[in-house]
Each structure stands twice: as structure tokens, then as C-alpha cells.
Amino acid sequence: MSEINTLAIFYAFSGGASWLLGSLSFLGVNRVNTKADRWLGAFYCILACTFTKIFFEEFNVGGGFLLHLLELPTWAMFPCLYMAINYFVTPSTAKKDWHLHFVPFLLFLIFSLVYLMPNIFNRENQLPVLPPWIQFIVRYFFSGQMVYYWIVCFALLRRHQRNLKMVASFTEKIDLEWLRYLLISVLFFILIRIGSIANIHVTYYSPILYFLGIILLAYSTLTQKSIYTIETYQPSEKDEITAKKTLNERLTTEQVEELKSIVTQKTVDEKLYLDSSLTLSVLSAKIGISTHELSYVLNNGLGKNFYQFINELRTEEAKLLLLSEDTKHLDLLGIAIRAGFNSKTTFYTTFKKATNLTPKEYIKAKSKVT
Template sequence: MPKFLDFLAIAEFSQVVLLIFILFVMDKNRKANIFFAAFLFITSSNFFILYLHKLDNQIPTYILASFAIPGISILGALIYQYVLFIAGLLEKFELKHLLKYIIFFVSLGIFIIAAQYFNWTYFEIPQFRIIVLIIISAGFLNSIIYIIYTIVLLKRYHNKIENYYSDLEKMSLNWLMKITSFSFLALILWCIEFLSSQLWINAKNSMIFAMNMIMQIIIFITAYHLINQPEIFRKNIEIGQAVEGPDNSSESEKYSRQNIDEKMQDEYLEKLIRYMNDNKPYLEESITIKDLAEKVQIPAHHLSIVINSRLNKNFYTFINEYRIKEATAILDDPENSDVSIITIVFRTGFNSKSTFNSVFKKITGQTPSKYRDRINLRSKLVS
């Protein structure tokens, strides 16, 4: 197990260096990518330190450890700052944002002093040991708090974009939610391992192995989306204030501020349904609520109110239910038995087969292929 852990540490550090290089090669969105690159580097460095320490090569180990171990305190802040940038909520980094990194600078100073004057034997000095324990524990707590806040922000972001867009593939941050969630788990394990070591309890290889596996998952998710969703790393998503708005927790509070009575909502709803049935705007793959509002000649925020309050749906669900209804109509027609699923995908307004399959199964309870098989079986029985 120890040799395998060494291999994992080397592999992770090498993979992260490559990912960071790719992130910086991209000519756009470098501000946001700096935070994500720092997050990856600090995380992988802490595992790589364990390998360097076994080599008895003190200077490289101390240099990297002086930065990486205090860096644990800002992992949460880094991922939070990254989300703010790519969600369009932050345009530039200001001096006031450095307040999030105070614990890092304090602990960094302590580690540098310790390495310089105590040759890393400071843990054997009781007073110094207590100070370091308090600061690093505060760092763990700081990162965990920011990780939780990031998860809340990502959930709010997802809820908001579903009210504005019918195609979420290019702006979905579900992959980042996975990374953040895995990071939260890793931080909890890390905190347990650190506190155990301070109590002279050696961490079990199984715990270190679990943290390494989490890091491998984070690296895989990042690499996969660098290939399949590169636009996220190249530009910020311009949704801005939409994400900052209130949650959908209370419809009465949310809609009471809008000057639209129930009678007008009913009129708008009738007009909307008639337009949807007559003109089928949902067949446009990238239609947004703004586009639909212009077509149906209803103010966008009023249209959003009608869809949310009268139909109890968000815009994403509203549009895709029409698309799936169109898809089932095609599949139900015996004359379309030779039409491929991928053709139906693009004919009904979707631009991704995976999204189509996911939405289709969510609405109908079965995959498109199984739905078609059931229709074909029924046709044979009837004939």
C-alpha cells in the first residue's frame, strides 16, 4: 500500500501540473483559471509532500510544505472565488478580497519562520505546537465554511439558469458541484487526519488512500470537462444578477412585488399556450425566455411569473416538456419507425443526445429506445 500511495502522489502531482499548463495556455478567462489552478496545485501538493518526505530531501519538502500546508486554509475560498468569476458575479479581484486569505498569510508566516529557525522541530515545542494547531484548525474550518457556501451558490445558480435557458449544456456547472462536494469530503478526512497526527495517532493508510482517490476523481472530472466543456474555462457565463437574486422559496413574497394581477396572468397564459401550439418555438435549440418573450410579446419577467406561478415550472422544464411531447408524437407514428433517435434529437430542439435521453427518461419514465420498443411491440400485437 505505501508504494502504491507514493505512485498516486507522483501521478496526481504530474497530472495537476499538466492541467494547470492547459488552463494557462487558454488565452481567455485567465483570472478565473488562476484560482482553480491554485486550488488544484495546493490539493495535490499536500499529497506530494508525503512522498518527498520519505526521500529525506528536506529543502524541496520544506519549501513546498511551507506553501501547501497553510494553503489548505484557502482551498474553500479559492473554489468560491472561481465560481464567482465564471458565474459572472465577479469581474476583477480587489484588495478587499484578500480578507478571505488572512489565515493563509498568518500560517504561511509561521511555517516559514519554523522552517528557518527551528528546522521543522517546532512541533516538539509545546507552546509553538499549540499555536500551529489552532491556526491550521482554523484554516480547515475556514475552507469547510467556504466550501459549504460554494455549494449553496452553485445550487442557486442552477435554479436561476433553469428559469432563463432551455439548453443548459454549455453553462451547467454540475461538474463543479461534484468537485466541490468531493473537496468537502476530502477536507473532512484531511481534518481528521491532521488532528489525529497532532494527538500522536498515525493516520491509517486507508484514510490516505481514500483522500488520494478523491483527488483522482477531481482530476478526472476537471480533465473530462476541459475536453467536453472548454467554453467554461475560456469565458465567464453572463448571467450575473440572475444568480444573485432571491431563491424560489416563497412564491407569494416573490411575486407580490410584481405589478401583474391574476387576470393578466391568465390572459398571458392563454396567449402563451396558443403561441406554443401554433408556432412551436421550442424547436429552436437555444431559445431563451427573452427570445420567447419577444416572440409572444409578453415582458420577460411577466412571462417568468406566469410559467412559475401558473404552471409551477421553470422555463427549462416548460420548454423541454413540449420537446418531449413532440418526440413521443414522432415515435408514436408508425411511419417514423425508420427515423433514428439522433434525428429525433435535433428535430425536437435538443442539441445533445445525452440531454435528450436524460430529459426523456425524467418525463416519461423510460429511455427513448425502450419507449420505441414498446410502441413497436404494441403495433405488432394490434396487427
């Protein structure tokens, strides 16, 4: 067996691992978001088909028909990943235009059924020679599709991270790390693919590199947690525009100022911010206005999102607690919890951003003053 074929064995490992990941995803790794897991499972199964095809080609296993069957779903791979990410970050939003992402795959399928497959059987199980322009599309369209959908998926994740702070005063229990690792792993695959086209040395070592990428994907998938542990604030663009237009028509500058005063006074006087699980909908219900109105008042009246508004109040509470004789027996985690913070990490980050000092540095600074 040649050295190249020895390296090609890693395609078999990658294919087998992908089939396993696909099966686990279809079964529901976290059993929280079934639709997202199934789309992710479809992505892994198509990826497994790709690695299986490459392995068969390297070792001359199977004929043109089998290899073509394994290649058929390739153009549906990244739309499946997009649908998975979409359902993970916006599980309650209807995906009305999902089928449009699979149009290229359907066109390729029709082209195969009408032209390629009949010719395979007429040419002794071998693919016909395609015109140069079709070869160009088949070869490079998938690369462009990979880059496009990765950017779109990354944008979905970033938007999700921004929207979390519109509704939640804490983000620690809403785990995004595994999904970020998954996209980083997919980016690693894309770079290998592009590098293989541009450099023969990358092509030579790509079986091992792809296998390393599969290990990264497996880690991110098997360690995934629920992204949503609170209600979402993900209005569609149409609903968001309508809501803003309605609010602009309904709320004058004077009304915004009045609501701003009510929101601030009620939140501070009743110390609602001390509830570590406080969300936008909970606060809006306590104040007696809609979530859209509250969000609009915070953004336009105070210039803050919900996360900033609540945690700044908690920081002020923490300042008092740090210097109080009644809380000298508490450690910093105890102070953080007493001030309404959900974790020590958020407490430190928010406090340092507001004061340019850590809690311990703040105590020392105030002690010197007195």
C-alpha cells in the same frame, strides 16, 4: 529505506502532479473561462505546496523556514477553489466580496511575519513552540474550512443546475459532469484528511490515497468542457428580489392570466418549441415581453420552469409524430429532432416522465387501442 518512507514517496508524486495541473490550468485548459482556470490553477499550486511540505517533513529535507513557507498559503487553498467554481458557474457576475474569503489567510500571513518568521531565525531555523490554543486553531481550522467551502461549492453547482432549466430547453451541451467529478475528488481528499486525524491506519495509507485522489482530479480537470454555451440567467440576490418585487407590484392576477394565454398561444400556434436551440431570451423576444416577465408568468401562471414548459410541448408533438404515417420512415432520433428535442436522451427522459411509457411502448399501446 523504511516502509513508511517508501509510501511517503507518493507525496512527491502527488506534489508533482499538482504542480503540473496548476501549470495547465494557468495556461487555460479549455481557453473559455480564463479567470476560473487561473483560480483553479492557484488551488492546485497551493495543494502542490502542501504535498511538497509533507514530503520534505517525511524525509527531513529543508529547515523550518522552508517548511513554513510551503505551509503559508494553505488557508487560501479552498477559497481559491470556491472562486474557481464561482467563475465557472457564474462567469458574468461580478465577485465584489471575493477578498473577504481570504481574510483568515491574511491574518495567518501577518501572524507569521510578525511572530513566527523572526523566531525561526532566532531558533536555528526551527519553529517556536506555540500556545495550545493557537496550535488547536492551526491544526483544525483548515479541516473546518475544507468542509465549509466544499458545501458552498456544491451548493453553487446545484443552483447552477436549477437555473439552467430556467433559461434553456436543453442541457446536454452544457457539460457539468467534469465539475461534479472535481468536487467528488475534492470530497475524497477531505475524507482522507478527516480519516487521518481519527485513525492511524488511514494515516499510514494516506500517501497512496492522496495520489489516487490526484488522479481523479487530473481526470476531471483535463476532460473539462465549457459549462456555458448559452446565455446565463444568474441575477444577484438583490437584483432577483428587486425584480420579483417590481413584477408583483406591476402584474395583477388578471395580467398574469392574460400573459399566460398569450405565451401559450403564441408558442403553440407558431410552434416555437420546435427550435431545438430555443432559450428564455429568444422566446421572450418573440413574444415581446422581458425575460423576467416571461419567467414570472411561467413559474406563477403555469407552475413550470422554462425547461418543463417547452419540453412538454415537444412531447405532445412527438406523440403525434410517433403515430403519423408521414413519419414512419424516421427512427426515434429523427422523431426527437423533428419534435424539437436536442438529443435522444432528453427525448426519452421527458417522454417517459410525461407518459410513464417509452416512445416504443407508447406506439404499441396506441396500436392495441386502434
